[in-house]
Amino acid sequence: MADPDSDIDELAFLAAYDASLYPRPSVAVDVVLLTVSGDELRTLLVRRSEQPQLGRWALPGTFVRVDESLDAAAARAVTTKAGLSEVFIEQLYTFGNPGRDPRTRVISVTYYALVDAARLEAAVLGRTGRELCLARVPAPDAWIVADTADGAALELAFDHRELLAVAVERIRGKLAYAPIGFELLPATFTLLELRRVHEAILGRPLNKDSFRRTILDRGLVEATGELARGLGHRPATLYRFARAGGR
Amino acid sequence: MADPDSDIDELAFLAAYDASLYPRPSVAVDVVLLTVSGDELRTLLVRRSEQPQLGRWALPGTFVRVDESLDAAAARAVTTKAGLSEVFIEQLYTFGNPGRDPRTRVISVTYYALVDAARLEAAVLGRTGRELCLARVPAPDAWIVADTADGAALELAFDHRELLAVAVERIRGKLAYAPIGFELLPATFTLLELRRVHEAILGRPLNKDSFRRTILDRGLVEATGELARGLGHRPATLYRFARAGGR
DNA sequence: AAAATAGTGTCTGTAAGACAATATAAC
DNA sequence: GTTATATTGTCTTACAGACACTATTTT
Numbered sequence: 001m002a003d004p005d006s007d008i009d010e011l012a013f014l015a016a017y018d019a020s021l022y023p024r025p026s027v028a029v030d031v032v033l034l035t036v037s038g039d040e041l042r043t044l045l046v047r048r049s050e051q052p053q054l055g056r057w058a059l060p061g062t063f064v065r066v067d068e069s070l071d072a073a074a075a076r077a078v079t080t081k082a083g084l085s086e087v088f089i090e091q092l093y094t095f096g097n098p099g100r101d102p103r104t105r106v107i108s109v110t111y112y113a114l115v116d117a118a119r120l121e122a123a124v125l126g127r128t129g130r131e132l133c134l135a136r137v138p139a140p141d142a143w144i145v146a147d148t149a150d151g152a153a154l155e156l157a158f159d160h161r162e163l164l165a166v167a168v169e170r171i172r173g174k175l176a177y178a179p180i181g182f183e184l185l186p187a188t189f190t191l192l193e194l195r196r197v198h199e200a201i202l203g204r205p206l207n208k209d210s211f212r213r214t215i216l217d218r219g220l221v222e223a224t225g226e227l228a229r230g231l232g233h234r235p236a237t238l239y240r241f242a243r244a245g246g247r
Numbered sequence: 248m249a250d251p252d253s254d255i256d257e258l259a260f261l262a263a264y265d266a267s268l269y270p271r272p273s274v275a276v277d278v279v280l281l282t283v284s285g286d287e288l289r290t291l292l293v294r295r296s297e298q299p300q301l302g303r304w305a306l307p308g309t310f311v312r313v314d315e316s317l318d319a320a321a322a323r324a325v326t327t328k329a330g331l332s333e334v335f336i337e338q339l340y341t342f343g344n345p346g347r348d349p350r351t352r353v354i355s356v357t358y359y360a361l362v363d364a365a366r367l368e369a370a371v372l373g374r375t376g377r378e379l380c381l382a383r384v385p386a387p388d389a390w391i392v393a394d395t396a397d398g399a400a401l402e403l404a405f406d407h408r409e410l411l412a413v414a415v416e417r418i419r420g421k422l423a424y425a426p427i428g429f430e431l432l433p434a435t436f437t438l439l440e441l442r443r444v445h446e447a448i449l450g451r452p453l454n455k456d457s458f459r460r461t462i463l464d465r466g467l468v469e470a471t472g473e474l475a476r477g478l479g480h481r482p483a484t485l486y487r488f489a490r491a492g493g494r
Numbered sequence: 495a496a497a498a499t500a501g502t503g504t505c506t507g508t509a510a511g512a513c514a515a516t517a518t519a520a521c
Numbered sequence: 522g523t524t525a526t527a528t529t530g531t532c533t534t535a536c537a538g539a540c541a542c543t544a545t546t547t548t
Contacts, residue, residue: 069345091340209539480520
């Protein structure tokens with residue numbers, strides 16, 4: 001493999017390479033930023049302020065800069081549009097059908113991100129309405145994205161409804177084996193809160209007893225020793241996510 | 248949403264849109280074409296006949312044409328490089344770090360494909376050696392891709408070793424809940440053959456009894472009524488994949 | 495004391511692993 | 522008949538769902 005002649009050939013080839021010979025598509029990232037608030041799954045939408053599809057609601061996204069990694073572009077989109085940093089974010093799927101964007105061929109590498117509701121709501125405070133929207137994402141059957149305020153259905157830009165559907169499907173599947181529920185909660189939480197998050201994601205009720213057992217047996221959480229307070233009934237133990245895996 | 252003025256604005260905008268304003272990366276597809284042969288997981292590699300990385304082994308791939316969907320580009324890569332059509336193929340992950348290709352910024356949308364060994368071996372017959380290679384993909388721990396012939400480790404081009412690792416990880420995970428083993432077998436097969444395929448993918452032995460029960464209980468296979476023959480011992484029932492899901 | 499949820503213990507059904515016993519085509 | 526694997530059946534263990542009961546804080 002370490003043939004010096006071919007190394008020289010390769011260097012010569014690269015020096016002469018003209019990247020502009022072939023037509024190339026544009027590459028964008030779009031982020032499905034999910035949270036659970038009021039026992040419902042919600043996603044952040046941005047109102048398009050430019051053509052095309054001006055005025056429609058879209059997932060936060062941006063074009064990928066030519067010297068920037070895909071992950072970095074996705075993180076930049078979250079920072080720019082939602083004012084958040086250090087969120088849990090993972091690549092989801094890449095959409096690239098010709099014609100999905102009327103401007104030109106745009107390939108969109110999509111990500112999903114998970115943030116706890118308090119953080120997200122603080123970050124977008126005062127900007128919801130014309131500019132931003134924390135839209136409800138209903139149960140799997142009814143794929144209508146609704147505004148939180150008046151419950152009206154929102155028409156999403158481009159193929160973003162499809163991106164959203166893929167994201168929800170993905171985290172539903174992932175919930176069964178990966179500890180992603182914690183990303184949607186503050187640092188300490190009760191088992192009831194954790195279960196409500198799981199139920200919101202799955203869109204169905206979960207068995208209280210076996211949920212408790214499963215979570216505790218896996219050693220993914222550890223008790224902080226403190227109790228929730230001021231609820232009018234017996235307080236629950238507060239837990240924290242045990243990153244080590246425990247046990 | 249159906250404001251006629253904004254529609255006119257959008258049309259005017261699109262007519263004036265110049266897609267060449269921003270620098271754009273190249274977009275390629277690469278396919279991890281997997282099969283199980285000789286109780287081992289294998290993947291098809293292509294020897295690079297051009298610069299850069301001339302002579303190294305690479306996953307079959309191609310650049311995406313500007314009017315072609317990603318799926319179509321992946322299917323075209325399989326047809327062109329392996330001479331196969333109608334294979335099971337799914338998108339895997341998109342790699343796009345700057346610097347992963349020395350020519351220019353190349354974003355690679357990767358796919359994995361599954362083919363039964365007999366079909367793949369017939370398709371690449373006579374072309375293995377200098378041009379193509381059906382390389383062994385060993386157990387998860389030893390991430391050395393080895394040539395089938397002399398067992399020597401192969402050095403892969405670009406970041407293709409990483410792509411391969413992600414593909415194997417993905418089908419291992421998927422095997423637990425999706426009927427993908429059938430894609431790696433001919434139309435009819437015995438339960439032993441199906442188990443060997445699963446074992447090759449997972450890299451560990453599976454319990455014979457519960458494997459049989461699990462597969463049969465799920466109703467994913469149905470007996471053809473015929474028996475395997477010529478084996479020197481009691482013949483096993485031949486099954487076929489029951490696409491309906493059964494039961 | 496009443497309300498409301500937290501937390502514990504027990505029973506049951508399902509599914510997987512282990513193991514034993516029987517079945518059968520090729521030789 | 523011998524061989525080697527197929528196929529069936531039973532026992533045990535692990536775990537999830539269901540349900541009953543006790544515990545504890547706020548009002």
